[in-house]
Amino acid sequence: LGRHINDERPSHFDYNGIRFGQDTLNIFAGLCAVDTLEHVELTMKALRDQGQCCTRMGAYKPRTSPYSFQGHGKNCLPYVFDLAGKYNIKVIAMEVTHESHVEEIREALYQTGNATGVMLQIGTRNTQNFELLKIVGRQQDFPVLLKRGFGITLDESLNAAEYLASEGNRRVVFGLRGMKTNMGDPHRNIVDFAHVPVVKRLTRMPVCIDPSHAIGMRTGSPDGLLDIMHATAQGIIAGANMVLVDFHPVPSKALVDGPQALSLKELPLFLEDVRIAREAY
Numbered sequence: 001l002g003r004h005i006n007d008e009r010p011s012h013f014d015y016n017g018i019r020f021g022q023d024t025l026n027i028f029a030g031l032c033a034v035d036t037l038e039h040v041e042l043t044m045k046a047l048r049d050q051g052q053c054c055t056r057m058g059a060y061k062p063r064t065s066p067y068s069f070q071g072h073g074k075n076c077l078p079y080v081f082d083l084a085g086k087y088n089i090k091v092i093a094m095e096v097t098h099e100s101h102v103e104e105i106r107e108a109l110y111q112t113g114n115a116t117g118v119m120l121q122i123g124t125r126n127t128q129n130f131e132l133l134k135i136v137g138r139q140q141d142f143p144v145l146l147k148r149g150f151g152i153t154l155d156e157s158l159n160a161a162e163y164l165a166s167e168g169n170r171r172v173v174f175g176l177r178g179m180k181t182n183m184g185d186p187h188r189n190i191v192d193f194a195h196v197p198v199v200k201r202l203t204r205m206p207v208c209i210d211p212s213h214a215i216g217m218r219t220g221s222p223d224g225l226l227d228i229m230h231a232t233a234q235g236i237i238a239g240a241n242m243v244l245v246d247f248h249p250v251p252s253k254a255l256v257d258g259p260q261a262l263s264l265k266e267l268p269l270f271l272e273d274v275r276i277a278r279e280a281y
């Protein structure tokens with residue numbers, strides 16, 4: 001993926017009509033976890049109404065506790081992909097933690113007519129799951145969003161990206177999502193968006209920021225909304241190419257990470273802030 005600064009291969013790729021590159025910006029606002037069909041539809045409709053064509057939808061959720069909601073898995077894929085077609089959503093970022101998830105996604109896309117595309121997400125807990133990286137690296141039909149590991153060096157995470165590339169998949173976006181420390185309070189993690197230009201200098205990958213997981217916040221707190229928006233602006237001004245951000249029609253009802261989700265009412269304000277930050281870049 002280009003740990004060679006002078007390599008002349010392009011720093012962009014196209015997928016399902018959308019360009020991902022080191023000089024583009026794509027917003028992936030959406031549900032951390034799919035909970036109900038109604039919430040998926042409300043979210044996609046709001047995105048369409050705001051001119052958006054990408055989203056995030058979690059079906060397979062890696063949870064700290066085995067007793068927490070684990071995601072609907074393949075059962076939600078048919079309605080997620082159908083609704084994506086209805087609302088003209090072109091690319092959905094969706095985490096996978098096992099080879100079978102990739103097969104289920106491919107099958108469901110095929111069944112629903114392939115109108116939408118999926119960017120396979122590898123979460124921070126799996127950044128060094130080398131067997132998963134190799135498997136996803138062999139999926140030439142899907143681009144990948146690889147999140148940085150929360151407790152390893154940047155160099156180790158960049159090597160994880162090389163696992164994907166060495167198996168043949170070079171359509172990789174590198175995600176910054178905050179680093180775990182014992183000093184994160186009041187936010188969940190330490191925001192690492194100052195590393196956006198560093199990764200862009202060192203590699204050809206477009207860089208994604210995930211302000212929701214970097215910050216984590218209390219629902220309903222105006223300060224929490226500002227914290228997410230400031231972190232987003234910071235990352236965009238630093239040159240981020242993609243923003244993965246949690247929204248929910250009713251954050252208090254979200255089954256996963258509700259406290260960090262913005263409400264759909266806040267979507268226009270958030271997007272306006274994104275636009276201003278991008279102009280400032």
Ligand code: PEP
Nearest residue numbers: 032123124125147177213
């Ligand atoms: C997510 O994006 O849903 C997620 C769990 O993120 P991370 O892997 O960064 O914790």
